[in-house]
Amino acid sequence: xxxxxxxxxxxxxxxxxxxxxxxxxxxxxxxxxxxxxxxxxxxxxxxxxxxxxxxxxxxxxxxxxxxxxxxxxxxxxxxxxxxxxx
Amino acid sequence: xxxxxxxxxxxxxxxxxxxxxxxxxxxxxxxxxxxxxxxxxxxxxxxxxxxxxxxxxxxxxxxxxxxxxxxxxxxxxxxxxxxxxxxxxxxxxxxxxxxxxxxxxxxxxxxxxxxxxxxxxxxxxxxxxxxxxxxxxxxxxxxxxxxxxxxxxxxxxxxxxxxxxxxxxxxxxxxxxxxxxxxxxxxxxxxxxxxxxxxxxxxxxxxxxxxxxxxxxxxxxxxxxxxxxxxxxxxxxxxxxxxxxxxxxxxxxxxxxxxxxxxxxxxxxxxxxxxxxxxxxxxxxxxxxxxxxxxxxxxxxxxxxxxxxxxxxxxxxxxxxxxxxxxxxxxxxxxxxxxxxxxxxxxxxxxxxxxxxxxxxxxxxxxxxxxxxxxxxxxxxxxxxxxxxxxxxxxxxxxxxxxxxxxxxxxxxxxxxx
Numbered sequence: 001x002x003x004x005x006x007x008x009x010x011x012x013x014x015x016x017x018x019x020x021x022x023x024x025x026x027x028x029x030x031x032x033x034x035x036x037x038x039x040x041x042x043x044x045x046x047x048x049x050x051x052x053x054x055x056x057x058x059x060x061x062x063x064x065x066x067x068x069x070x071x072x073x074x075x076x077x078x079x080x081x082x083x084x085x086x
Numbered sequence: 087x088x089x090x091x092x093x094x095x096x097x098x099x100x101x102x103x104x105x106x107x108x109x110x111x112x113x114x115x116x117x118x119x120x121x122x123x124x125x126x127x128x129x130x131x132x133x134x135x136x137x138x139x140x141x142x143x144x145x146x147x148x149x150x151x152x153x154x155x156x157x158x159x160x161x162x163x164x165x166x167x168x169x170x171x172x173x174x175x176x177x178x179x180x181x182x183x184x185x186x187x188x189x190x191x192x193x194x195x196x197x198x199x200x201x202x203x204x205x206x207x208x209x210x211x212x213x214x215x216x217x218x219x220x221x222x223x224x225x226x227x228x229x230x231x232x233x234x235x236x237x238x239x240x241x242x243x244x245x246x247x248x249x250x251x252x253x254x255x256x257x258x259x260x261x262x263x264x265x266x267x268x269x270x271x272x273x274x275x276x277x278x279x280x281x282x283x284x285x286x287x288x289x290x291x292x293x294x295x296x297x298x299x300x301x302x303x304x305x306x307x308x309x310x311x312x313x314x315x316x317x318x319x320x321x322x323x324x325x326x327x328x329x330x331x332x333x334x335x336x337x338x339x340x341x342x343x344x345x346x347x348x349x350x351x352x353x354x355x356x357x358x359x360x361x362x363x364x365x366x367x368x369x370x371x372x373x374x375x376x377x378x379x380x381x382x383x384x385x386x387x388x389x390x391x392x393x394x395x396x397x398x399x400x401x402x403x404x405x406x407x408x409x410x411x412x413x414x415x416x417x418x419x420x421x422x423x424x425x426x427x428x429x430x431x432x433x434x435x436x437x438x439x440x441x442x443x444x445x446x447x448x449x450x451x452x453x454x455x456x457x458x459x460x461x462x463x464x465x466x467x468x469x470x471x472x473x474x475x476x477x478x479x480x481x482x483x484x485x486x487x488x489x490x491x492x493x494x495x496x497x498x499x500x501x502x503x504x
Contacts, residue, residue: 047399047400047401048399048400048403049163049166049170049403050170050399051317052317052318053166053167053171053318054170054174054318055175055321066401
């Protein structure tokens with residue numbers, strides 16, 4: 001049985017799905033350079049524990065609950081929207 | 087939860103906290119001295135309560151529902167929290183989910199290896215967590231609050247005892263603390279028998295005191311309003327007390343605490359299954375080590391799937407965790423009632439004076455706490471759905487177990503390799 005333990009562990013990790021969408025990403029330095037801009041809108045779209053247990057919450061970011069993105073409708077298309085998801 | 091509540095209640099928080107601790111100590115004492123447990127240990131010593139007032143099947147279903155709900159929901163939340171903590175406190179480049187799965191894999195390894203390893207590592211996990219919290223608490227209590235921080239004890243916006251903690255919060259505190267204290271500080275079937283009353287109470291009071299010290303230190307350094315509103319009051323407290331070293335210490339405490347919670351719940355599930363198998367005469371077809379392995383091999387991949395499918399990113403996880411604790415509360419109340427009724431029967435047969443009203447006071451309190459917490463929960467609908475799902479799954483498992491227990495014994499796996 002003990003020989004099987006590593007095999008079982010590898011199986012456990014192999015079933016972990018990793019999903020990655022094809023969206024433009026921005027690193028923290030790029031975001032930093034935009035902070036303070038009047039056209040910048042940061043939407044914090046993290047939910048559940050992704051948001052609640054995180055120590056990092058961007059100042060002035062708009063918290064979006066669930067899939068309700070209606071907060072974005074208050075801004076024009078000229079704004080730059082940054083979605084903070086992880 | 088504790089951080090939010092102490093923020094809301096201020097010093098008044100310690101009253102319901104002490105009440106929850108007292109109830110927990112009473113519960114563990116009653117269940118530890120349960121006549122039915124004495125009977126299973128030595129059937130010659132007591133011969134009265136052979137007629138169980140509760141249907142064994144209901145007890146089996148409740149036990150399984152509570153175990154399954156606890157061992158799946160709480161670890162999902164705890165491991166995800168540990169993953170985020172590691173990512174944000176120690177290594178930014180390391181994926182948080184990767185770390186959560188690493189911890190889960192480690193726990194699985196421990197439970198596959200031997201019967202002794204989970205208990206040995208549990209001491210280590212809780213030891214590290216306790217030391218970190220103790221350092222933070224003592225430093226926090228002995229040091230002056232920072233100049234830029236208002237101590238809520240002296241601040242004008244200190245919540246008043248009458249308004250800050252409403253009845254719902256007090257009962258929620260009882261549910262959360264009462265259950266977690268007795269669950270994680272030694273309240274389980276087998277160790278209760280081998281632990282003396284003094285030892286058990288000492289362990290529970292030590293654990294309770296540690297939590298109280300930590301809450302007190304946080305309240306001293308962070309304004310109550312901030313603690314009440316924050317989603318991470320524990321990090322706020324640690325950061326205010328010791329700065330960056332405080333962040334590291336609370337980070338270690340969270341990670342090792344999560345390991346302790348997951349490992350402890352798997353141990354608890356294993357012990358509960360073993361005990362109920364003996365109590366209800368439902369033989370297991372596997373050796374103790376294989377029973378432990380089967381539980382781990384069933385629970386950990388399920389937790390992995392729950393994490394990978396994003397349950398932790400949904401607010402309903404908190405509802406499910408709360409529901410799991412409430413199911414456990416209901417089970418604890420049922421067990422206390424069984425113990426008390428059995429004791430009353432013994433006393434009655436021995437022509438001793440009995441106090442049926444007094445004996446049923448604690449179970450009634452548990453039932454009240456359960457009903458009050460369910461009715462006043464903000465998302466009762468989801469909570470009910472969760473209860474129904476958990477009870478249905480447990481009923482199916484109970485029927486399956488009863489069926490397998492009746493099968494001939496020749497397929498029994500008896501060889502353990504530890």
